[in-house]
Amino acid sequence: MAEIVPVRCPACRREHRYTAPAYPCVCGAPVAPPLDRQGAAVPVSHRVWQEDWVTVRCESCGRCGEWPRPEVGCPCGVVLRVPLTNADPSAAPTAALSPPAPPAAGRPPFRSVAIRTALDAVTAAALYLRWLGYRNVRRADQRPPSGIGLAARGVVAQVDPAVRPATLRDVECLWLTAMTESADCLYFSLTGYADDARARADALGIPLFVLDLTGTPRPVNGPAETLHAGGTENRAR
Template sequence: MPESVPVRCPACRRSHRYTAPSYPCACGAPVAPPLDLDGVPSPAGHRAWDEEWVTVRCEHCGLRGEWPRPELGCPCGTVLLIPVTGPRASVPAERPEHPAARSAPVRTARDAVTAAVRYLRRLGHEDVHRADRRSPSGIGLVGRGVLAQVDPSARPATARDVECLWLAAMTESAACLYFSVGGYDEETQVRADALGVPLFLLDLTGTPRPANGPADTLDADGA
């Protein structure tokens, strides 16, 4: 079972209960970051790409992977960083790559984000970076005129996930894309088609593959 800890926001003093999210290891076992039960959450300040990850060891196979650092978004607007035990991963910052760069296998959440960033850069969005605000599910990416959601979990993305992304993009007057490792059910694809949201499946080779009509169109135009 994933760990959970009580969290009090230092800004508004609201009490929360935070449960660590689980991510699929390459062996298929669920992995959750070990929370520091004695640690004190702190408000997020300046966001740096190489500080957004923690190293977690899979208890089933022993493989060490890099996963998004746990955080909690309080309704007051404060983003709280949840302390974890163990070393923090050191992840080099992404550098712009040639559009024809080869893909890399997706084994961790970082791999999924990297694959999505590479694809967005292929479309011409060189300024893509992680969003400051925590997304309802997965990891948010933002660039000039574009929002993207990357869901590295094994569960299929839901219609609500797509709707939340679409609403955020409408607010920002931006285009949006959804990348998922777990895929999409028929209801989600139908809803995304109606909203015009391109859906991409991140397969194990690290190649984003179109999963609906808008994605087919975008992929053909951007290739």
């Protein structure tokens, strides 16, 4: 049974009951950040990528992975970081955090997370990249014009949580970034793609995915269908 801990807002003194969500490890076991019942919640004053993620070890297989840091939104307007035990929020990603997926024919079913926030969308995309077989998934060094960039060995990806379809410029900017890094590229959108953006992606061979609210990427063009079916084994370099 999931652990429930009390979280008190230091601004309004309201107390919340919080349960940490469990995310699927690559081995298939659920992993949840360890909550500290004795610690105090900390208000989020500004966003820093490294502070939004924590490194947690899977009890089943021993792998370490990066997961979103638990947070609670208080009705008074304050966002609270839930205290944790035995987790390192500043640990840098390593290859051990993102082991390759099994060969195409033997891959387990993809398991994702429900999307409620932009951070959930990034988490879903990162889990999917790992499932495809990409190693060392991390935040991209170069920030895209819109959305959030992810990178792994040999690939850059853009996660676009905007409420409007991705544009031709969005797709072309991603392609140019990938060209400068001699990498493949993928695009994840929550709301789809403009017609000219999709046509250009088809011409350039860029896989396009739409993330549904369950966090499952749905291929929407031929390159995406090929990548989804075979993972990195079928991806041309």
